[in-house]
Amino acid sequence: MRIALSGFTGKDSTILNQVVKTLEESHIQTQIMNTSNQDVAKDVDMVLVPGGDRGILNYFHKTSVQSAPVLGLYESNSTGFLAQIDVKGIDLIKESLKSGNYEIREEERLAVKVDGKEIEPVLNDVAIFSNKSAILMEHFLRINNKDIWHDNSDGVIIATPIGSTAYAMSAGGPIILQNSHVVVVVSVNSLDNTRRPLIVSDECFVEIVDITSSHHCEVILDGTSRVKITDKLQCNKHEFPARLVTLNNNYSATRIIEKKVKYAEDLLRMPPSAKLILKTLEYEGAMTQKDLINKTMLPERTIRLSLSHLLNRGYVKKKISLRDARQKIYELKI
Secondary structure, eight states: OEEEEESOOGGGHHHHHHHHHHHHHTTOEEEEEOGGGTTHHHHSSEEEEOSHHHHHHHHHHHOOSOOOOEEEEEOSSOOTTTOOEEGGGHHHHHHHHHHTOSEEEEEOOEEEEETTEEOOOBSSEEEEEESSTTOOEEEEEEETTEEEEEEEESEEEEEOTGGGGTHHHHTTOOOOOTTOOEEEEEEETOSSTTOOOEEEETTSOEEEEEEEESSOEEEEETTTEEEEESSOEEEEEOSSOEEEEEOTTOOOHHHHHHHHHHHHHHHHHSOHHHHHHHHHHHHHOSEEHHHHHHHHOOOHHHHHHHHHHHHHHTSEEEEEOSSOTTOEEEEEOO
C-alpha cells in the first residue's frame, strides 16, 4: 500500500515523522505530496491530510485531479465534521488501512469561475458578500441561462449537500442529505421577505450576475479564500468529487446532522458578539485577542467575555503562541 502525506508544514515536522514511522513499521510506503506534484494523488492508494476539517477543505481547494481517497487527521478532542482520526490514533488503524478495512464516500464539489476566470473549487460552499458588513448587494440569480430572481440582500450562498449544514444552514437554508445530487442557493437577509432558499439539480449551471454594491464585493470559498468580484460568479458540478475515507462506521450522515443542528441551536442562544467571533475565527483562522479586537471592532471587555463563553461551551480552544509566550491564540474547536 502507498500513502501520500499532504499539507504537512514545517511546524508539523514532529507529527509527520511520527506518522511516517508508524506507517512504515507496517510496511506501508509513504510519499510527501505538495501542490506542485498533484499527480501523486492519482498514483497512491490514500492521502493523509492534517489540520482537521480545515486541512481537508484546503487540500481539495488545491487539488484539480481525481485524487485517491483522503483521510483527515486532527489533533484536538473534537473531530469536527470531516476529519476521522486523531494523529495519536494512527497506530490503532494502520492495519485497517493496510488491509483495506474502510469505506470510501464521495462528496460533490463545485467548480467556480469569478468574472470568467476559473478559481479554486469548493467542497462546502461559495458565497458573495460586500467586503464591508451591513452593506446591501444587488444581484440577479440565473439558472441554466434563465433569470430566476432579482434581489437586494446581504449576500448569497451556494452550497453542496455536505455544505448545507454549514454556513447555509445558519443563514436559514435547508438540511440536505448526502448523495442528493442538488445544490442550494440561499439569499442572506433579503429585502424581499418572501425570498426562500432554492434547491436545484447539481447538473444545473448557476450564475450570480450584475453584482452591484456601494463597496466592492468578495467571493468567499469554504470560508477561507477570498477573491474580489466585479460582475459575475459561475458555478457547476466539478468533474472530480471529493473522495473521503470512512473508518469503522465512524461516519453517519444523520449523526453529523444531529451534531450540526445542536450547534445551530446553540448559536441561536449565543450573544451576537460570540456569534461574530465564531464566524471571524471560521473565516480568518486562529487569532489572538488583539487580532479579534482589530478585526471585529468590538470592545476588549466584550471580546474577553465572549471568548470565555465560547471556551466554556467547547467551541473555541486556547493555546500559547510559539512566537510570544505571553500571547494566547484562539481557534475553532468544532
